[in-house]
Amino acid sequence: MNIFVCVKQVPDTETKIIPTSDGSFIETASIKWIMNPYDEYAVEQALLIKTTIPEANVTVVRVGSVKDTEALRTAMAMGADEASHVAAGDNLDSYSIAKALKGAIEKTGRKPDIILAGKQAIDDDCLQVPQILAEMFNLPSVSVIVGFEMNGTTVKVKREVEGGALEVYEIATPVVLACNKGLNTPRYASLPGIMKAKKKPLAQLSLADVGVTDADRRVKYSGFKLPPEKPAGKKFDATDAAKQKDVVAQVVGLLRTEAKVL
Amino acid sequence: MANVLVFTELHDGHVKPVTLEILGKLAGQSTDVALIGDISAEQIAILAKNGAQNVHKLKGANLDKYSPEGYANALAEFIKSKNYDYVFGGATSMGKDLLPRLSTKFQAGLASDVVNFTMDGGVFAGTRPLFAGKCLAKVELTGPKPHFVSIRPNALGMTPNPTAGAGAASDVNANAGEIRAAIKEIIKATSTKVDLTEANIIVTGGRAMKNAENFKILNDLADVIGATVGASRAAVDSGFAPHAMQVGQTGKTVAPSLYIACGVSGAIQHLAGMRTSKVIVAINTDPDAPIFTKADYGIVGDLFTIVPILTEEFKKLLGR
Numbered sequence: 001m002n003i004f005v006c007v008k009q010v011p012d013t014e015t016k017i018i019p020t021s022d023g024s025f026i027e028t029a030s031i032k033w034i035m036n037p038y039d040e041y042a043v044e045q046a047l048l049i050k051t052t053i054p055e056a057n058v059t060v061v062r063v064g065s066v067k068d069t070e071a072l073r074t075a076m077a078m079g080a081d082e083a084s085h086v087a088a089g090d091n092l093d094s095y096s097i098a099k100a101l102k103g104a105i106e107k108t109g110r111k112p113d114i115i116l117a118g119k120q121a122i123d124d125d126c127l128q129v130p131q132i133l134a135e136m137f138n139l140p141s142v143s144v145i146v147g148f149e150m151n152g153t154t155v156k157v158k159r160e161v162e163g164g165a166l167e168v169y170e171i172a173t174p175v176v177l178a179c180n181k182g183l184n185t186p187r188y189a190s191l192p193g194i195m196k197a198k199k200k201p202l203a204q205l206s207l208a209d210v211g212v213t214d215a216d217r218r219v220k221y222s223g224f225k226l227p228p229e230k231p232a233g234k235k236f237d238a239t240d241a242a243k244q245k246d247v248v249a250q251v252v253g254l255l256r257t258e259a260k261v262l
Numbered sequence: 263m264a265n266v267l268v269f270t271e272l273h274d275g276h277v278k279p280v281t282l283e284i285l286g287k288l289a290g291q292s293t294d295v296a297l298i299g300d301i302s303a304e305q306i307a308i309l310a311k312n313g314a315q316n317v318h319k320l321k322g323a324n325l326d327k328y329s330p331e332g333y334a335n336a337l338a339e340f341i342k343s344k345n346y347d348y349v350f351g352g353a354t355s356m357g358k359d360l361l362p363r364l365s366t367k368f369q370a371g372l373a374s375d376v377v378n379f380t381m382d383g384g385v386f387a388g389t390r391p392l393f394a395g396k397c398l399a400k401v402e403l404t405g406p407k408p409h410f411v412s413i414r415p416n417a418l419g420m421t422p423n424p425t426a427g428a429g430a431a432s433d434v435n436a437n438a439g440e441i442r443a444a445i446k447e448i449i450k451a452t453s454t455k456v457d458l459t460e461a462n463i464i465v466t467g468g469r470a471m472k473n474a475e476n477f478k479i480l481n482d483l484a485d486v487i488g489a490t491v492g493a494s495r496a497a498v499d500s501g502f503a504p505h506a507m508q509v510g511q512t513g514k515t516v517a518p519s520l521y522i523a524c525g526v527s528g529a530i531q532h533l534a535g536m537r538t539s540k541v542i543v544a545i546n547t548d549p550d551a552p553i554f555t556k557a558d559y560g561i562v563g564d565l566f567t568i569v570p571i572l573t574e575e576f577k578k579l580l581g582r
Contacts, residue, residue, distance in 0.1 A: 013511050013531040017396040026397065037512050095371055122511050124392050126374045131362035140331060140443035143359045161355040162457035164506035166449040171442055181512060182505040218371025223400035235554060238563030245571055251543065251559050252575040259541040259558060261520045262579065
């Protein structure tokens with residue numbers, strides 16, 4: 001069984017984002033890069049499948065900058081068998097990334113049985129790549145999954161939709177699944193795992209190797225800027241028990257008369 | 263002027279509000295609406311009033327329930343039979359799942375989760391948040407047409423379209439094609455409230471809630487003002503609330519009219535997910551909590567005493 005996990009390397013969630021002076025992207029020099037948090041659930045799910053099917057191969061694939069290979073090394077330290085890295089800028093659009101991932105998966109010469117990815121990357125927040133990849137491979141897909149069971153070549157997954165309702169799908173592999181928080185609890189890489197990861201194969205590819213050119217771009221970004229700051233609001237001290245009722249009544253009154261939201 | 267198709271989802275037979283937000287903003291374009299299934303004459307009249315020229319009702323076997331492949335196949339076949347420059351839809355659960363697959367059938371691009379846009383000269387130029395709203399960027403589309411756009415609910419607001427459309431309704435024979443991933447069963451949510459991403463009012467609890475049971479005081483407040491209850495990442499990671507309730511960079515990005523943060527300190531990743539809320543109220547014991555920098559109205563005090571008083575005051579004000 002061939003399992004592929006698509007991972008992205010993104011700025012840590014506590015990063016303060018600063019647009020470049022020409023607005024073409026963000027300043028990346030001092031960013032701490034991490035594996036996209038949703039991709040950790042995808043890696044973990046692949047490893048959970050491998051515990052029941054030990055002969056399964058888990059390959060992690062990433063498209064992005066060469067600054068470091070944190071995400072891929074982390075995935076291999078967690079237990080993935082090998083990795084492919086397609087060197088590219090950090091501001092590719094979803095269509096180009098999906099096409100590059102497809103190319104990288106095909107380069108391995110193995111036919112995918114299950115492709116896992118995070119439901120969204122927390123940098124561009126597009127929520128597109130897994131579904132585009134599925135369509136490019138002509139495979140079924142389910143996104144935002146929070147439950148996974150496998151019986152032979154059939155998977156049963158739960159997809160979370162608005163309001164927390166769950167859609168249950170049963171699908172024969174091959175399939176593309178986009179994972180959400182709540183699916184599992186990602187493991188930490190062990191020290192021996194980290195040591196072993198250094199010796200695991202990491203294929204280095206270029207966009208040209210996977211057949212992606214500038215003509216594959218569909219979405220163009222420009223004018224990166226910070227959102228407008230709100231003017232400072234009003235702050236009320238309600239630490240004194242005697243004043244609490246008056247303060248709250250005042251705020252509720254302002255919500256109606258000043259903010260006009262009630 | 264561009265030829266635009268707006269795909270609308272139905273919820274209990276009604277078009278989703280985001281559809282009307284989109285139609286209002288598309289004033290001046292030639293705009294049709296497509297949906298899968300059937301809707302009432304009354305709903306068609308609402309679409310017409312908001313500018314819909316034609317309302318195409320796609321009907322066929324295996325389209326009674328959503329499936330990514332069935333809906334994408336049916337819509338792709340219909341869109342190919344027309345000459346649309348753009349296809350718009352809501353960035354809802356369904357839209358986020360469906361539109362990337364649909365756009366790829368045309369090898370076309372999708373600008374997702376757009377919060378504002380213009381159509382100068384019939385050409386789309388949008389604004390969308392990145393990094394969970396920590397920054398904004400201009401987004402444009404290139405490559406094969408039609409171009410696809412998904413719009414974040416609650417972002418555009420309701421701007422009435424000054425020109426009504428004919429609202430000519432027609433049935434379209436639709437073909438779902440091969441469906442490999444089909445819904446076997448739907449497990450209903452325990453809450454009947456609107457989803458956080460579409461909620462008009464949100465009450466959120468943070469780490470200071472201390473446990474899951476204490477969320478009851480937030481639910482009581484929410485019931486009075488018709489709010490949906492959310493939670494910070496700290497509260498979710500501590501097991502006080504499920505992930506479906508999480509607001510922030512690794513949860514949901516929300517934009518309600520009123521956001522009430524209770525015992526939320528205001529970590530960068532949380533602020534990113536709720537900063538575009540129109541009015542923000544924060545309750546926290548720490549006067550220096552970062553949440554106060556984003557709050558229109560900050561109350562320094564203990565949420566366990568303030569929230570019940572707030573509930574009573576809202577009851578009085580709203581006569582409930």
